[in-house]
Every structure is written in structure tokens, then in C-alpha cells.
Amino acid sequence: MTHPLHEILASWSGRWRYPRLARAVHTGEPLDDPLVTRGILAGLAAPLSVTEGIEQLIADGELALVDDLLAEEDTAASVWTEIPAAARHRIEEALAGAHRNRRAAIDQETATLVERARRANLSLGSQPLTAGPADDIAAAFATTKRLVEEAEDALRAELLAETRSKALDPDHAAAVEACIVAGEFPTARQLLRSKVTDGYSGGPATVARPPLWDSALGRDLDVVLLHYRPNVRPPLPPHLARVTEVDSAGQEVVDTLRHLAAHLDAPTAGAFATALGRLLGEDVRSPVTALEDGFATTLVGLGDARLPGFRLTRRAGMPLWVAGPHTPPPAELARPVIWFVRDVGHPERTPPEAEGDGGTAVLTAAQLLALLARPARGTVRSTPTYRINLLRHLVPQLAHAQLTSPDDGIVLDSGAAPREALSWFLDLCGVAADAVVIDILLYETGGHPAVLREVLSRLLTPLPAHTRRLELRALDAIRSAGIREAVRRQALGTLDPEDRAVLGIAYTLHRAEPFGEDDLLTDLPLMGVTDEAGERVARQITPARSLSRLQTAGLLQRDKQTYTTLDSGLGALLAEGAETLAREALRELSERSEDAQAHARTALAEQAVATIGHRNDNIVAGVIGDLREVAQAADGQTRGMVDRLIDQVRQLSGEQYRQALEEYGQPPAPLDLDELTRSLTRRVEFNTGVRIRHFSDGPGPRQVHAVRSYIEISLENLLVNAVQAVRAAPPDLPLITMKVHTAQSGPEGEDGQWCVVDVEDNGPGLTDEERTVLLGGGEFSRHGSAGSGLRSARQMIRESGGTVDILTHSALGGAHLRVWLPCLTAPAGTPTPDASGPDGGEPPA
Known part of the structure; x- marks a missing residue:
């Protein structure tokens, strides 16, 4: 079309009802018949008001266009004259929100790119441009991305060649190559240096899951139990018969369920808990307490040496609440708690009373019976199988904060290798994760219990219930500056200043080499500590004690008589702020030493004042006695002078010293x-x-x-x-x-x-x-x-x-x-210095 048409459309306020046409006019795109026709027809097919058209542009990401439109708000021909005030406010709020989201997306992309550069050993010098015109940001980002990709390609080729030159077992080599392909080079290097290959073939895959419950067995517990021995019923189809075929331990549980279905009381609840414990490998009879319309007892036997430290798996057992479907556990029961519902119910539905209670895991009779079923062909049923499958049902129902103790964190040094233990943790939480994700998590956290708890809490909580899968891209969420700082604070916890000083020195000066206890004190001058301050600080640091505590805390490693920093992502994170950490801790120790010396000096001063004051009291008493004898023999004028002397001598008493010391401290x-x-x-x-x-x-x-x-x-x-x-x-x-x-x-x-x-x-x-x-x-x-x-x-x-x-x-x-x-x-009155005399009178001549 011709240039005049462009001018006509540009001045036509109605173009905002046609977002496609408005976009073309704003960008200066050549206007021809097909483009204008498509824009108008699209608007006629889905009619929009001016407000809706502008909101559509915001949704399409055309923020600069709407920004320019806002700049025309005060002009006479502005489209804003057609938009009500409330709608205008809504548009402004939507635009501001869109800008915030775009800013957050840019920041996240930048953080991810910077992290990729770090993993590829590429120094960017400065971070990519994140402010300014959009074209400049895009160009700078593209340049940086190209540099990062080139560095990644070179490092990927180098590490793949190194991997293939080593005699690794197939599973180990596959794990290394998966990390290399994913660009997780630090994790790949750590796996290459690792001599441990356990955990690549075992884990959750070795325990088959139970069959799903089939409601064809009945909707009432009494009816369902008729299909189990010793009852004689018509033969069931194979898929149903499998569910009712239980072993001897399972049969005991079935028998106690019959008693529970007939009558719920303390003896039947206790017998059920005991039978369930025997199924899990523990023969313990726990006391039963009647509360409201249910019974509280303890379930033991959920512990397993392969698993990380869950609260549910404590050897002392977990609270078990046995009640009907509408009687949730009372508040006085400790959390987490298992609520056994004496009903078939629906195995996929949590009773409404338990919804929102992150400390309650519900187990219905039908769900329990499914766990007792004969396993699939080629697998065997055993006590560990029952235990694992019961935990697979209970753990996903609990809030992440209820799974482990904040003090203990997620402890992986159980009977299994850390990789296998972490696989079990994710499996029991109902989360699927690729092997490379598990390897990366272990590298980034160093297996540190508190850090692992913090990281997994942030990763698992947002996962939707229908897609509980932890993918590689989800790890970008924990690599932002804010999350890294939170993880760092979690790792440092409540370390004492001397421990923080030792940790900071170790990661500043000994990142790539072993060091001993004696090295730390000789390192003080290298941290800018003067000789005088160094002596004060050294008296407050006991290297052997601090190093032992840091090793126990999982922040250092020990090899015979020497220590090393962590060769993991957590170690790299601690090294980033190590010098600042050390200097601040050393300053705090120095100030604490000065405060201690000041307190000591104050105590000595008080002791000296008390001693001298007592001596002066005796001297003053003697002098005043002598002066009084003089006053008795003196005339009137001399007596007045002696009285003044007595008053002045009193001011030399010990009480004056003690009072002055107290007042000076106010x-x-x-x-x-x-x-x-x-x-x-x-x-x-x-x-x-x-x-x-x-x-x-x-x-x-x-x-x-x-x-x-x-x-x-x-x-x-x-x-x-x-x-x-x-x-x-x-x-x-x-x-x-x-x-x-x-x-x-x-x-x-x-x-x-x-x-x-x-x-x-x-x-x-x-x-x-x-x-x-x-x-x-x-x-x-x-x-x-x-x-x-x-x-x-x-x-x-x-x-x-x-x-x-x-x-x-x-x-x-x-x-x-x-x-x-x-x-x-500010006092009232004039500020002139010489305007008044004594006590407000005239000054002297």
C-alpha cells in the first residue's frame, strides 16, 4: 500500500481493536493489502474492545508498543479518552507486572548463562548486559552465549576423551558421559576422580511396586475380607486373585482387620498395630491410648539401613492413629502421624479431614491390602519389600518439612552409598529423577545434610502432583544468587567465630592442597592480621578443636593427619566468600579479645579502687580527728578555716573514689x-x-x-x-x-x-x-x-x-x-553571651 495509508492507520485510534494491525503500524512494517486484510479480518472474527486489544498486546509481549501508547496519554487525540479510568488502571498494572516478569526472566537467563560459564571454566570478566535497549541486551546476550557454547564444546570433547581413556565399568562411564553431555562438567570431573562405583545398578528399581486396588473386590471392608482365607468363595479372575493371595505375615494382618471391622476398641487396635509391626520385621506390643473416637499407639518397623534418615523410619516408631474415616488424629498427637482408616474408601483419595495437614499420612484398609498382594512374576515378597512399599505410600503425603528434622537434615551416610540413598529418598517422595540429576545434586550439595534438605525443599515443593519428575532444567532454579546465598547460610549454620575464621582461612589459602593444624595460625599474617592482633586472636583459636568440629559438620574432609576442603559444588560455594568470612570472623575475635581485656582492666580498676579507698578511709578518719582537736583550741576565724578543711578532707575518702568509678560508668x-x-x-x-x-x-x-x-x-x-x-x-x-x-x-x-x-x-x-x-x-x-x-x-x-x-x-x-x-x-531567650549579670542580673563592671 502507499505511504498515506500508513499515516491514516497510524492516526486511527480504532487500530487498537486489531492487535496485529497495531503491531505492524508501530514497527513500521510495510503495509500491503494482504497484511491489512488479515489484520482486519482477524479482528472481525474475534471482536475486541480497545481495552481488550491493548491487554492482548501486553499478553503477546509487545511491551514497548504499549509503553509508547502510555506516553500519548495526555494528547488530545489519545485513545485513552475511550478507556474508562478503571480499565486504564488495570492496563497499567498489567504492564508493570509484565515488565517485572520480563526483568525476572532476563535475570534468570543471565544467572543460568553465568553458571554455565563457571562450569565451563570460562571467565566472563563482567556479567552480560541486562539493562538498556532491548536490542543491545539481545546482542550482548547472544555474544556471551556463543562464547559459553564454544567453551562447553571444547571442554566436552576433552572430558569425553579422558573418560574413554580410563578403564571404567559401563555404568560408571555412562554416568560420567551423561554429566558431560548435560554440560555438568564439575560433576563429571568429580565422578572421574571417584573410585566408588556403587549405586549405579541397585536402588529403588530392585523393589517391585504392588498392584493397584480394584474396587471389584467390594466397597465395604466386610465384603472385601470375604475373599481372603479361610473363607471359601467362588474363584476370582487372576488379576483379582493375585490381590487376595497373602503370605502368613499378611494373613495375620488380614485377621486383625476382621476384628477391627467387627469392633474398634483398644485390644483390636493394639493387635492390629502388633501384626503390622510383625509384617515389617518388628515384634513389639505398644501401649494403646483411647482418645476421642479413636485409639493412639505406635507403629515400629519402618526403619531400613538403605534409607536416609526419615522421621518415619526412627527406631522408636511412629505415632499410629486407628479410627474411622471422619475422625482425624487429635492435635496432641506428635507429627508426623499415620492415620489408619478402618474402611475401604477410595485408595487414591485422602479423607477431607487430612487435607492440608502436612503432618498426617493416611492409610486405608484397601491400600494396606494392596501392599499385601502377591508380587509380579519374577519378584519375591519379603519384609523389606513390605516396608519400602508402605513408605512409598506414606511419605509423599507428608510436607517436606515433616520428612526430616531441621537439625539433622537429610543424612545419606546410612548403610547404602550416598548415590543410592539419595535415589531412595526421591523414590519414597514419589519423585522420578534421571541418574544425571542425582549425580549433580550430590556434587552441588556435597551430600551435606542441611544443605541437601534446603536444596530439595526448594526443588520438590513446587513440583505438580501429576508430574512428580525432577528434570535437569529444574536445577537452574537453585543456582540463582539468592538461592546460593541461602544455601551458604544454611551450610555455615551457627558456627562460632573461631570456626568461621578457620573455615575461611582454609578455603582462601588451601583450596587445592592439604593442610595441617599448625598452618592455620601461621596463616594469620596472610589474612592481614597484625602481629599484635594476631597474638590476641591466636589465643582464642584452638585449630585441632575447630578442624574437628568443621569435619563433623561436613565442611572439611580429613585424610590421616591433614585436612582438605570439599571437592564439590558446596566447596566451590564456600570458597567464593571465604576471604570475607575469614576477615569478618578474625575482626570479631579481635574485638572480643579487646572487650575481654577491657573487662579485665575494669575489674582490676574496681579492685584497686576498693583497696585504695579502704586505706584512704582510715587516713581521712585520722586527719579529721586531728583537725577537730585543732578546731577546739582555735579562735572563731581559725575554726571556720578548719571546718572548711574538714569538709575538703572528706572528699578524699574512699567513698568518693567508689562513687566516681560508678558515675563514670553511667x-x-x-x-x-x-x-x-x-x-x-x-x-x-x-x-x-x-x-x-x-x-x-x-x-x-x-x-x-x-x-x-x-x-x-x-x-x-x-x-x-x-x-x-x-x-x-x-x-x-x-x-x-x-x-x-x-x-x-x-x-x-x-x-x-x-x-x-x-x-x-x-x-x-x-x-x-x-x-x-x-x-x-x-x-x-x-x-x-x-x-x-x-x-x-x-x-x-x-x-x-x-x-x-x-x-x-x-x-x-x-x-x-x-x-x-x-x-x-534549644532554650528560650537570646543567644547574646554578655547580655546578663549574675543569675540573670547585670554583668559586673
Whole structure:
């Protein structure tokens, strides 16, 4: 057709009723008579509304087309004017969902391709393009796929040649070649190195399944049992006669069923459980408990040395509930539980009461009788056969979480080889799997019980009931990054930091070589641990103990006196994050050591304070006694001075030390700075006899978030320094001021409200040399003290989030120090520092 027709159709909103035509217009496909005709006729044959047409395009994957259509939503000629708001919302939701699904599909395809590259020993450098225009993604993906296929072909030829050069038995060679053909090269390599060939010819195929039940035998249990000995009935057709031909152990079960059908009580339920146990090879009479309208007992004999560790096969037996078809097991019975229904029922139908209960396996009388039937020609019936076929019936009814214990996982090291044990597990779950799938599962999980449980749970749970087959492509689902990380967490479980450190070092530095206990501690410097930290860490690691635990956990292998990492997919997975695992664990051990040392230092400090405090209590008591004798003989002025000395001496008692240690250990808390400075100035003024004036700038409270003792001791040090200064060179009238105010920014111009405390005196002040020493963190003393008061004050204020400035000018003529602390709450009032006097009055002249 001509170009004008293309323009006409492109502007025709009705084209959306014809998805095929809309697609052609959008892609610029040349429009000719046949194409337009087919598009219109298809729409007439199956008429669609505009909404349905757009939804059809989304279903067909034409997402870019609908995206462009959404971009026209606000134009006057937009088709959206014909679509109701609710339908428009539905289209937008469907489009968003389709984009999510496409994104997930791309991610899954990319993950599968990356995994194929890993198995083919191909380094991609970077992952295939997964974002950007669709054409660019497709081109990048195709290029990467071609590289992967070339690497696979080369490796496949190499491994096939190696396989044919070895003297393998036919079954073993077939297993290796199946893995090679499937592209599972790591599994093939492991099988080539393996010397074990068991498990390729035995397993579930050796146990024949029982015949299906035929309802022609009757629909009532009483009628069905008439066909069994010792009753004499007309001859049955061969296919029915086979079902009724039971051996002596089966006949005992049939006889107890007759008693159950006649009367259900504790003796008949107990006799039935005992007969069923004898059929399974155990002669045990378990107690019977009457509950509601049924009877609870225990069934023993389901254990088999060939099988992995199911809960059903525990030697102690499984709870057995004997009742009618409408009396499910009560909640107090432990799960999983076997519910024997004393009725024929329908062998393929689970009673409604059991549906949704993942812990209940139902066994009807008809299903049990089918298990007792004479086996097919060429096979023999035996106790193991009865046991396996009963488990084949019970296990698929249970939820995967009920089959094995989360703590134990799926243990394959029973009496059979791991490959055979895994085959039995899948068979009893009612799942068919090719031999190559079993080999791959063993390689990927390393046979680790917890990992195997995690992987099989994710693989088997989604399988539909009518096609319980585990195919090779299903394994791609467990190779995504998310699933691999979940499997890794499951494998690591709750390992201690020292075990995680040892495991990480082993898989980082000894992936392809054996190592011993002594190697681990000498490896610490290679993991970036310094000599000092290495000594602390080494004291917390006992290699022999950690290696033994890791071997028991199935994460390392032992060969005489050395250990090796796992040669499996699980080993490769652990190696991927081994360095990070080791470094994090070593850091945790180092921090734990530092914490232990800190606790030890704290304990020693408390012990020292208690000892020195007791000694000081004795000294203070003696000094106070002497001072009181002096006060009695002194005049009034001297007595007042002695009283102040007594009060100061009390502050040297051991209780002061103990209280200070306790207060220093308290967490930071809101602190009223106005109240603290006011009480502090009064106390220091009383103890020293030097006049101290307190000023507050506007109403409070001014609050800071700090340890009270830190702020109180710091400010007291500054006041005491000022007292010593004015005493060292006494002016005519000694004066010290403490001003509390707020500022709108911090000492370095930081935003936010800051609380400020100025301490000034009219002493001799500081020389430039002294100020330089103090600003550099040094200390000095003019009056015989240690000279460390300002330095310790600056340190405690800094730990509280503030700072101390040493200013060059004071209105009083002496030293001027300013303390900055971030305000917890913004106080009311003006921020001007010098706007008020003592306690809100005028400042001094």
C-alpha cells in the first residue's frame, strides 16, 4: 500500500481493536493489502474492545508498543479518552507486572548463562548486559552465549576423551558421559576422580511396586475380607486373585482387620498395630491410648539401613492413629502421624479431614491390602519389600518439612552409598529423577545434610502432583544468587567465630592442597592480621578443636593427619566468600579479645579502687580527728578555716573514689547545665573561700546529653585552676565568674544550638608561651599541683562532643576559658553571651 495509508492507520485510534494491525503500524512494517486484510479480518472474527486489544498486546509481549501508547496519554487525540479510568488502571498494572516478569526472566537467563560459564571454566570478566535497549541486551546476550557454547564444546570433547581413556565399568562411564553431555562438567570431573562405583545398578528399581486396588473386590471392608482365607468363595479372575493371595505375615494382618471391622476398641487396635509391626520385621506390643473416637499407639518397623534418615523410619516408631474415616488424629498427637482408616474408601483419595495437614499420612484398609498382594512374576515378597512399599505410600503425603528434622537434615551416610540413598529418598517422595540429576545434586550439595534438605525443599515443593519428575532444567532454579546465598547460610549454620575464621582461612589459602593444624595460625599474617592482633586472636583459636568440629559438620574432609576442603559444588560455594568470612570472623575475635581485656582492666580498676579507698578511709578518719582537736583550741576565724578543711578532707575518702568509678560508668543522659554550674560554683566558693559569681543568659533550662561526672569534674577543674591563679598573685579583690549562655553556631561554625560556659578570673592570666603549651595538649603548674586539670577537662569535654577554647582576652584581666557543648534542647531567650549579670542580673563592671 502507499505511504498515506500508513499515516491514516497510524492516526486511527480504532487500530487498537486489531492487535496485529497495531503491531505492524508501530514497527513500521510495510503495509500491503494482504497484511491489512488479515489484520482486519482477524479482528472481525474475534471482536475486541480497545481495552481488550491493548491487554492482548501486553499478553503477546509487545511491551514497548504499549509503553509508547502510555506516553500519548495526555494528547488530545489519545485513545485513552475511550478507556474508562478503571480499565486504564488495570492496563497499567498489567504492564508493570509484565515488565517485572520480563526483568525476572532476563535475570534468570543471565544467572543460568553465568553458571554455565563457571562450569565451563570460562571467565566472563563482567556479567552480560541486562539493562538498556532491548536490542543491545539481545546482542550482548547472544555474544556471551556463543562464547559459553564454544567453551562447553571444547571442554566436552576433552572430558569425553579422558573418560574413554580410563578403564571404567559401563555404568560408571555412562554416568560420567551423561554429566558431560548435560554440560555438568564439575560433576563429571568429580565422578572421574571417584573410585566408588556403587549405586549405579541397585536402588529403588530392585523393589517391585504392588498392584493397584480394584474396587471389584467390594466397597465395604466386610465384603472385601470375604475373599481372603479361610473363607471359601467362588474363584476370582487372576488379576483379582493375585490381590487376595497373602503370605502368613499378611494373613495375620488380614485377621486383625476382621476384628477391627467387627469392633474398634483398644485390644483390636493394639493387635492390629502388633501384626503390622510383625509384617515389617518388628515384634513389639505398644501401649494403646483411647482418645476421642479413636485409639493412639505406635507403629515400629519402618526403619531400613538403605534409607536416609526419615522421621518415619526412627527406631522408636511412629505415632499410629486407628479410627474411622471422619475422625482425624487429635492435635496432641506428635507429627508426623499415620492415620489408619478402618474402611475401604477410595485408595487414591485422602479423607477431607487430612487435607492440608502436612503432618498426617493416611492409610486405608484397601491400600494396606494392596501392599499385601502377591508380587509380579519374577519378584519375591519379603519384609523389606513390605516396608519400602508402605513408605512409598506414606511419605509423599507428608510436607517436606515433616520428612526430616531441621537439625539433622537429610543424612545419606546410612548403610547404602550416598548415590543410592539419595535415589531412595526421591523414590519414597514419589519423585522420578534421571541418574544425571542425582549425580549433580550430590556434587552441588556435597551430600551435606542441611544443605541437601534446603536444596530439595526448594526443588520438590513446587513440583505438580501429576508430574512428580525432577528434570535437569529444574536445577537452574537453585543456582540463582539468592538461592546460593541461602544455601551458604544454611551450610555455615551457627558456627562460632573461631570456626568461621578457620573455615575461611582454609578455603582462601588451601583450596587445592592439604593442610595441617599448625598452618592455620601461621596463616594469620596472610589474612592481614597484625602481629599484635594476631597474638590476641591466636589465643582464642584452638585449630585441632575447630578442624574437628568443621569435619563433623561436613565442611572439611580429613585424610590421616591433614585436612582438605570439599571437592564439590558446596566447596566451590564456600570458597567464593571465604576471604570475607575469614576477615569478618578474625575482626570479631579481635574485638572480643579487646572487650575481654577491657573487662579485665575494669575489674582490676574496681579492685584497686576498693583497696585504695579502704586505706584512704582510715587516713581521712585520722586527719579529721586531728583537725577537730585543732578546731577546739582555735579562735572563731581559725575554726571556720578548719571546718572548711574538714569538709575538703572528706572528699578524699574512699567513698568518693567508689562513687566516681560508678558515675563514670553511667551512660550519657540529659543534663541541666544551669543547675549543675550553679551548684558547682556555690560548692567551690564554700570550699575555697574565693568569691565566684554565676551568670545565666536568659531563662533555661540549657540541656546537654553527657555523663554528669564528666561535665562536673571538667568544670570544677577549670574553677579550681582559676582559684589557684587568683591566690598565686592575689589582686585587691579576687574574682572568678562562670557564665552560661547559648550560641547559634559551634566553635568551628557548625550549625545548631550550642551551650557555652565561660570561666574567667582576674588573676595574672596566661603568657603566650603558656598558652602555646596548653593548646598543644601539654601541662604546667605554678603552684605545685600536677598541672593536669585542664588537659583532663579538655579530654572529657571532647568525649562529650564538645571542646574547650583558651581565649586571649578576658574582661576581668586574667585567664578566659570557654567550654562548648551541643545543646540537647534549644532554650528560650537570646543567644547574646554578655547580655546578663549574675543569675540573670547585670554583668559586673
